[in-house]
Amino acid sequence: MFVPGLIERKRDGGALAAGEWRELLTAYQAGAVPDYQISALLMACFLRGLTREETAGLLDGMMASGSRLEFGGLGRPVVDKHSTGGVGDKVSLILAPLVAACGVAVPMMSGRGLGHTGGTLDKLESIPGFRTDLSLEQTRAQVERIGCAMIGQTPEIAPVDKKLYALRDVTATVECVPLIAASIMSKKLAEGLNGLVLDVKQGSGAFITDAERSLTLAKTMIELGQDRGCPTVALLTAMDRPLGRACGNALEAEEAIMGLRGEGPEDLREVTLAEAVEMLVLAGEKDRAEARRRLDDALASGKAAEAFQRVIEAQGGNPAVVDDPALLPQAEAVEVYYATATGTIARVEPRLIGRAVVEMGGGRRTVEDAVDPTVGFVITARPGQQVHQSEPLASIFAKDAEGIELGRKALDQAIEIGDADGRRTPPLPLVQARVTARGVEELTGR
Numbered sequence: 519m520f521v522p523g524l525i526e527r528k529r530d531g532g533a534l535a536a537g538e539w540r541e542l543l544t545a546y547q548a549g550a551v552p553d554y555q556i557s558a559l560l561m562a563c564f565l566r567g568l569t570r571e572e573t574a575g576l577l578d579g580m581m582a583s584g585s586r587l588e589f590g591g592l593g594r595p596v597v598d599k600h601s602t603g604g605v606g607d608k609v610s611l612i613l614a615p616l617v618a619a620c621g622v623a624v625p626m627m628s629g630r631g632l633g634h635t636g637g638t639l640d641k642l643e644s645i646p647g648f649r650t651d652l653s654l655e656q657t658r659a660q661v662e663r664i665g666c667a668m669i670g671q672t673p674e675i676a677p678v679d680k681k682l683y684a685l686r687d688v689t690a691t692v693e694c695v696p697l698i699a700a701s702i703m704s705k706k707l708a709e710g711l712n713g714l715v716l717d718v719k720q721g722s723g724a725f726i727t728d729a730e731r732s733l734t735l736a737k738t739m740i741e742l743g744q745d746r747g748c749p750t751v752a753l754l755t756a757m758d759r760p761l762g763r764a765c766g767n768a769l770e771a772e773e774a775i776m777g778l779r780g781e782g783p784e785d786l787r788e789v790t791l792a793e794a795v796e797m798l799v800l801a802g803e804k805d806r807a808e809a810r811r812r813l814d815d816a817l818a819s820g821k822a823a824e825a826f827q828r829v830i831e832a833q834g835g836n837p838a839v840v841d842d843p844a845l846l847p848q849a850e851a852v853e854v855y856y857a858t859a860t861g862t863i864a865r866v867e868p869r870l871i872g873r874a875v876v877e878m879g880g881g882r883r884t885v886e887d888a889v890d891p892t893v894g895f896v897i898t899a900r901p902g903q904q905v906h907q908s909e910p911l912a913s914i915f916a917k918d919a920e921g922i923e924l925g926r927k928a929l930d931q932a933i934e935i936g937d938a939d940g941r942r943t944p945p946l947p948l949v950q951a952r953v954t955a956r957g958v959e960e961l962t963g964r
């Protein structure tokens with residue numbers, strides 16, 4: 519294989535065949551192709567795009583680099599979800615045990631915080647003792663035993679994606695729809711799923727802020743899933759403001775626990791239930807109203823909260839946090855943030871909030887950074903809400919006075935108060951559309 523020739527072809531707008539992708543990725547995985555050649559190729563992909571066949575070839579090459587979970591003989595459908603990432607998005611922590619409590623196997627594989635967005639693994643690890651580094655064999659055994667596991671990408675799953683992702687991160691080639699689609703699906707499809715729900719975030723706090731490109735991302739991932747025998751559905755959901763009130767790892771874990779008890783913010787509940795209904799339908803439930811009834815029952819009866827306790831216990835954590843969230847790590851410094859003017863909340867900018875959580879120590883600026891689980895915000899202000907000067911809008915949680923100051927400045931910028939009708943653009947519908955292999959169904963009129 520002559521790698522400069524492949525780079526040249528891609529650079530000039532040509533395509534690589536599926537076999538070439540596979541051979542190249544195998545050689546790269548084996549250390550026979552240097553990072554600088556792959557970097558050049560990734561940049562050519564970023565600038566030229568990939569055809570449908572190339573995206574599929576890339577995905578198959580990534581999957582071939584690792585192993586797959588096999589759930590033969592489980593007797594239950596296996597379903598998972600993936601979110602493209604946002605601020606305050608703690609849906610996975612509620613969703614996995616909730617859907618497992620309804621009899622579906624959920625081997626949920628998640629990521630860490632990335633850029634301004636939080637990560638499910640960091641939120642779970644704020645629970646004292648919780649381990650997310652299960653092997654594939656341990657994951658399979660746990661799903662067989664209790665119906666759910668919540669883990670990170672294991673070294674056995676799509677290892678070449680991990681190498682490629684690290685390279686993309688430092689070569690400005692992350693935000694490329696086919697590269698993102700193949701990367702996400704290489705991990706999800708290795709879970710041996712019978713169905714996959716994608717939560718594709720829309721708006722200024724999403725990774726891809728352009729609505730058309732995020733729809734293309736949804737469609738590309740659906741196509742890749744469907745073509746490999748995994749029915750895949752996407753919901754387009756709002757990320758032009760944080761989801762729920764809590765932003766920051768332990769604060770979000772606490773809000774998720776409230777959600778599992780049937781309490782907590784309404785927007786979080788609505789997005790979680792919308793995704794959970796899709797998961798039950800993919801698992802074979804024919805009647806959407808019945809799916810909703812089963813989910814409501816799992817929340818109200820305490821079965822969903824108990825399922826989360828079983829997962830926490832199985833993964834080394836302290837299950838008592840579900841009954842007593844005060845056992846989660848607590849911030850040293852807390853301050854209430856008050857409205858600086860009277861008027862209408864025009865926006866609560868998620869990207870600024872997410873960046874502030876990272877700066878306050880709740881995310882990583884380098885891969886080696888340790889994450890402080892305690893820091894973040896609880897923001898009660900919502901776009902469109904009328905507020906009076908000096909009314910409390912949020913609480914800031916930090917490790918010291920400097921962190922509080924950082925948080926206050928971030929809220930000054932992120933929470934914009936306009937005059938009485940000062941809302942600049944109406945907030946996006948919470949669950950905007952449902953995308954399937956058949957097309958896009960707008961849900962906003964419902």
Ligand code: URA
Pocket residue numbers: 629683692697698699701702
């Ligand atoms: N998450 C992934 O797993 N891969 C990407 O490329 C982007 C987000």
